[in-house]
Amino acid sequence: MNDTISQLLNHRSIRRFTDQPVTEEQLNLIVSCAQMASTSSNVQAYSVIAVTEPELKRELATLAGNQAYVEQCSVFLVWCADLYRLQQVTAPHLVDQPSYEDSMENLIVATTDVALAAQxxxxxxxxxxxxxVYIGGVRNHIAEVSDLLGLPELVYPVFGMCVGYPDQDTSLRPRLPVDAVLHRNIYSKEQIVEQVKAYDETTKQYMLERTMGKNDTPWSKTMANRLAQPNRLHMKEFLLSKGFMNK
Known part of the structure; x- marks a missing residue:
């Protein structure tokens, strides 16, 4: 155990923030650390938009599902997969050669890159x-969010991130057992079901404590309810409209 591992094991989402601002120096350090994340072939196919203007945060909070903490946090970071920059700077070198920045593979590369950087x-x-706290809700009305932020073709907002000084002390949400996600040498179909059964009991107890006895829904039931909803089915059409997945 060391300080880094202790910090990682104690991560929790924060949804209430004080009025203390994140400084420009802090913001630059945060993004500099993001840039040192691993990136496929050094393409660095992402951009981040730091939103601090109150009215813009208010509009984004509404579009993200009326999540008030988007408006209340000091800075709202919108993490974008970005192949536009790559397209623009490589075009002079390619001349008449074909270019594949709009391939499915490069969409995966850009989305992976931005997730690694954000973490x-x-x-x-x-x-x-x-x-x-991460905000996937920016994809609820992704076209409107993209227009609001002036995102060009081959750029899409993957998620937002509220950043600020915490004004709450939340409990740790239990994760799946290590053996539910760690397979050795080959994928073990047998172990996952049994491990999730144990996890369901853990999450039932967690929910009872969190809701003061009002909810005991286990994780697998919560996930079933989630999969039963037609969530953000507009994403494929939107990505195609922005020039992604053409190859």
Whole structure:
């Protein structure tokens, strides 16, 4: 155990923030740490938009599902998969050669790159005493969010991240047992079901404590309810409209 491992094992989402601002120096350090994340072939296919203007945060909070903490946090970071920059700077070198920035593979590369960078940023922010919460809700009305932020073709917002000084002390949400996700040499179909059964009992107890006895829904039932909903089915059409997945 060391300080880094202790910090990682104590991550929790923060949804209430004080009025203390994140400084420009802190923001630059957070993004600098994000940039040191691993990136496929050094393409660095992502951009991040730091939103601090109150009215813009208010609009984004509404579009993200009326999540008030988007408006209340010091800075709202919108993490974008970005192949536009790559397209623009490589075009002079390619001349008449075909270019594949709009391939499915490069969409995967860009989405992976931005996720890795954002997690580095989250760890850096928490090491400074800040709190964060990821906001997938920016994809609820992704076209409107993209227009609001002026995102060009081949750029899409993958998720947002609220950053600020915590004004709450939340409990740790239990994760799946290690043996439910760690397979050795080959994928073990047998172990996952039994491990999730045990986890369901853990999450039932967690929910009872969190809701003061009002909810005991286990994880597998929560996930079943989630999969039964036609969630953000507009994403494929949107990505195609932005020039992704053409090859």
């Amino acid at each position: 580095n940023a989250a760890v850096a922010a928490e090491s400074m005493g800040l709190g964060i």
